[in-house]
Amino acid sequence: DGGITQSPKYLFRKEGQNVTLSCEQNLNHDAMYWYRQDPGQGLRLIYYSQIVNDFQKGDIAEGYSVSREKKESFPLTVTSAQKNPTAFYLCASRSRQGAETQYFGPGTRLLVL
Amino acid sequence: KNQVEQSPQSLIILEGKNCTLQCNYTVSPFSNLRWYKQDTGRGPVSLTIMTFSENTKSNGRYTATLDADTKQSSLHITASQLSDSASYICVVSVWGGKLIFGQGTELSVKP
Numbered sequence: 001d002g003g004i005t006q007s008p009k010y011l012f013r014k015e016g017q018n019v020t021l022s023c024e025q026n027l028n029h030d031a032m033y034w035y036r037q038d039p040g041q042g043l044r045l046i047y048y049s050q051i052v053n054d055f056q057k058g059d060i061a062e063g064y065s066v067s068r069e070k071k072e073s074f075p076l077t078v079t080s081a082q083k084n085p086t087a088f089y090l091c092a093s094r095s096r097q098g099a100e101t102q103y104f105g106p107g108t109r110l111l112v113l
Numbered sequence: 114k115n116q117v118e119q120s121p122q123s124l125i126i127l128e129g130k131n132c133t134l135q136c137n138y139t140v141s142p143f144s145n146l147r148w149y150k151q152d153t154g155r156g157p158v159s160l161t162i163m164t165f166s167e168n169t170k171s172n173g174r175y176t177a178t179l180d181a182d183t184k185q186s187s188l189h190i191t192a193s194q195l196s197d198s199a200s201y202i203c204v205v206s207v208w209g210g211k212l213i214f215g216q217g218t219e220l221s222v223k224p
Contacts, residue, residue, distance in 0.1 A: 041216055042202070042216045042217070045211075088154075092156075104149075104157050106156050107155065107156050109154070
């Protein structure tokens with residue numbers, strides 16, 4: 001069963017806590033992306049990675065960190081510096097630059113306790 | 114500034130009726146335009162993709178049009194079904210890879 005998986009589906013964060021969202025893909029895609037989705041707004045790019053061991057900041061990277069140690073995995077850590085983390089987080093992957101479509105995972109909803 | 118604007122924000126229609134969603138963009142240099150469908154609490158799924166030279170693209174009951182001169186696109190849904198209830202997102206790709214997302218149109222199909 002190929003595709004992108006994200007876990008957990010729901011995640012609760014306490015004040016001052018770092019939490020990590022998982023994203024795994026078995027599509028053999030080189031590029032992976034993290035987006036944040038808030039009600040009434042378009043998806044906003046947090047971080048992206050075009051190759052293993054390399055990643056770039058997106059439009060709203062502050063308060064987030066990522067790693068890309070394996071081609072299949074691109075975890076996102078929401079740090080305590082992110083003051084408004086409540087949102088729906090989407091991971092995506094793409095095989096190469098150009099017209100190739102981004103494939104999205106099912107998302108993780110992060111809530112603050 | 115690269116922007117994608119969608120209208121209406123939300124729409125309610127009766128099952129079996131047709132509807133059209135709009136997308137206006139100011140993106141340069143333009144590479145392609147995609148429409149995605151996003152069910153509540155799920156990730157977006159691609160419906161269509163159109164490049165500069167394509168005017169229309171169909172996927173079952175979904176038909177997308179593109180007017181590159183006026184920088185407008187529309188998504189027409191024919192004979193709507195309850196399962197069409199979702200958010201529809203217009204995404205424009207800048208040449209070089211960056212994606213610009215619209216805020217989405219929330220469609221609700223009622224029986």
